Amino acid sequence: MLRVYNTLSRRLEVFSPLNPGTVLMYVCGPTVYDYTHVGHARTYVAFDVIKRYLRLKGYDVVHVQNITDIDDKIIRRSREEGRSWREVADEFTRDYLEVLEKLNIKVDLHPRVTEHISEIIEFIGLLLEKGYAYVAPSGSVYFDVDSYGDYGRLSGRLSKEEWGQEQEYVKEKKHPYDFALWKAAKPGEPWWESPWGPGRPGWHIECSVMATLYLGERFDIHGGGSDLIFPHHENERAQSEAALGVKPWVRYWLHTGMLTVEGQKMSKSLGNIVPLKDLFREWQPEVVRLWLATVHYRSVVNFSDASLHQAGRNYERLANAVQALQEVLRKEEYSFKLSDEGRKLLREMARLRRGFYEAMDEDFNVSKAFSYVYELTSIVFSRILEKPEAAVALRALALLEEFNKVLGVLDKFFSRAPPLPLDQLIELIVEVRKRLRKAREYELADWIREQLLKQGVRLYDRGEETVWRLL
């Protein structure tokens, strides 16, 4: 039985989706005004892990993650760089999609705000019609927070003094805590035609509109970074429940913990923002993903060289375990009777599998769950490879493949259909090197090892024998 922490109730709740067997999930994606950084990745990987676990449990998950491609920061950047807002948005959208691909995150749908202007206008119209919004003299439309009645509960801000936002419009708003649904265009700004004059959507409305359009008027999981709880999600909740007349609009609000860099907040002023495109130059995407995937989604993650390094070691060990097992299956005859040790190992693996699911069921406790994965790799090296039995190796491999459904870092080892011609070429080179070593031609042998490493093939000599592993 899966339990999740709901920000709205501030407690663990039994997870039970609207429609049994299906999970509708909306995650707040980026505003594309700059390169995607590790903080974004932290959130996207966390929700990808959640989605993958739900799928492993048998749910059909629909994952929508928006792209906000019009906003003040995009406009500012386009002015600074003398190009159109669309060029800016396109460039960073491309970067974002590349990052997701490298991190092995597959989102079902990435709706872009500017492709949904008419739906947004319609939604705002509905709010006006029902009396939850008003048009200001400038042509901007604001949400009337007082008309909603349940504002502040998500963020735990129950007094109006804590609601202040969008100070720049304070003179034309009824209350300082009202927020813009539609922003009237100022000279030189991009605009779309609307019943209230030329303008563009406010920041919060797009998520309400696109979530409703693609998931329906009610859905299961709404996620994002915990910095979005106020005002973004508070506002989404208010305008959606008001316009659609549903309650609760979202069943489970899930928020990820923030990322710090060497113990400090990541910010422009500290100059410590780490773009993924830079990080990938130093660490392979699988390592970055493993690092983020094995941290609990609600805790603060600290970016440091040591933590990436640890993930790198863990990745190598997992990759080695999988490949070593595959090698056993290539070489060992299938046995039709298991040894006592073999039967014991099967029982232990069943225990690890159970442990993994129990941990994940408790609000996606990945740290605990992955302790079982690492325990499995330890069993692989210390016991299974000691006295290999094909059936046991096969079981261990199947289990690793199952765990990888959530981890998502070992795909390339499982998607390979060995032996490929490439494998035979590598083996040929390894054999040549073996003969060189025998002839004590170490300089050349070491050179071959170096060159293969550059191609992503690492060699390990074990006495006379040499094994090779892909990175």
Next chain:
RNA sequence: GCCGGGGUGGCCGAGAGGCUAAGGCGGCCGGCUGCAGACCGGCUUAUUCCCGGGUUCGAGUCCCGGCCCCGGCUCCA
């Protein structure tokens, strides 16, 4: 100030009333070894879980009171 989350071995991080407090990283020693790495074994590695009280037969785990850290509170994943 307000709203959250925390303080467990050198580091990361499980454990949330009851067997000897997971797992990993790093370091050291040994095995293997032309070198490197990988892998194996051992040690570092917790009479102890920030401090002080309390509840209990029994508390990292629950309660009370402190101290400290991190994040959010204009825009932010």
